[in-house]
Amino acid sequence: MSKETSIELLEQETVPDDLILLIREIFKTDRFGRPVVTDGEILYNGYQLLKQMPHALEEEILYYRFYKDREQRYEALIAPHMVDLKPQPFNMGSGPDSKYLYCGEEPSHSVRLSPYKISKIPVTEEIYHEYNRSYEVSGSRFPVVNVTWYDAFMFAVWCDAELPTEAEWEYACRGGINGPFFCAEEHLAAHAWFSENSKGSLHEIAQHSANPYGLYDMLGNVWEWCLDTYDSEFYHKGDVLNPVNLMVPGNKSCRGGSFHSFTDMCRPAFRHHEPASFYAYDLGFRVSKR
Structure with missing residues (x-):
């Protein structure tokens, strides 16, 4: 069955028997607990549909298949890389007097977050390969790239983690520093691979200095993909406590810049967005856990 036909079935409002059979097929796993179907968009559509189905069906398909042993996967693959954060209130976004100021960064506003964990490195090819064996690994210490938001979301679900919200990502990136960068602008090359020092190439993780919270890259x-749906006006209407925009449809937020980016994009406050089905060789993700 083609991807298009599968998605059409998954978008039906009723739950015919052939749809239930399809979902059972979608969430099959191999003997190591890895999903057989690794197309993130198909998995995501099935995942959302299961949330609306009778609990017994959700339990059979998710809890005894896709979720099975996910706590152990978290401990083995993710936990060694996690950093605990106990956030203080911080100013998210950019003020009108900022040196760099782009659409969606205003207004600067106070945000409070509950304690959470975030990975000190982006998810690597080696780690992602444990989920998707068809993903070609070029080196164990390179960040995974060419993954859609759907891929990133479902990987996080599979290993009992989540994508960070924009607020969580920005707080972690700032490292407790209330300024345009977490370091002096002229020292950015000591912390980041970007247009001025990357030579147009992807680099292995953790080759530069960490930020003040011990987080690399x-x-x-x-x-890096974030959980939120992008909205340029969200800062005018978002919650003060644990803000996150889960409205659909819409592009998904991504943060941090890449090895192609200029200085002004490599800032904690800079907001970028792409369709959830988009993938690129300079787009990856890290995970969080609340």
């Missing part, structure tokens, strides 16, 4: 090297 928050700026530059690869853009």
Whole structure:
């Protein structure tokens, strides 16, 4: 069955028997607990549909298949790379007097976050390969790239983690520094691979200095998918506590800049966005856990 036919079935409002059979097929796993179907968009559509189905069906298909052993996967693949953050209120976004100021960054506003964990490195090819065996690994210490938002979201679900919200990502990136960067602008090359020092190439993780929270590559090297749907006006209407925009449809937010980016894009406040089905060789992700 083609991807287009599968998605058409998954978008039906009723739950015919052939749809249930399709979802069972979609969420099959191999003997190591890895999904057989690795197309993130198909998995995501099935995942959302299961949330609307009777609990017994959701339990059979998700809890005894896709979720099975995910706590152990988290401990083995993700937990060694996680950093605990106990956030203080911080100013998210950019003020009108900022040196760099782009659409969607205003107004600067106070945000409070509950404690959470975030990975100190982007998810690597080696880690992602444990989920998707068809993903070609060029080196164990390169960040995974060419993954859609759907791919990133479903990988996080599979290993009992989440994508960080924009607010969580920005707080982590700032490292407790209330300024345009977490370092002096002239020292950015000591922390990030970007247009001035990358020579147009992707680099291995953690080759530069960490930010004040011990997180690597928050700026530059690869853009990182966030959980939020992008809205340029969200800062005018978002919650003060744990803000996140889960409205659909819409492009998904990505943060941090990449090895192609100029200095002004490699800032904690800079907001970028792409369709959820978009993928690129300078776009990856890291995970969080609340």
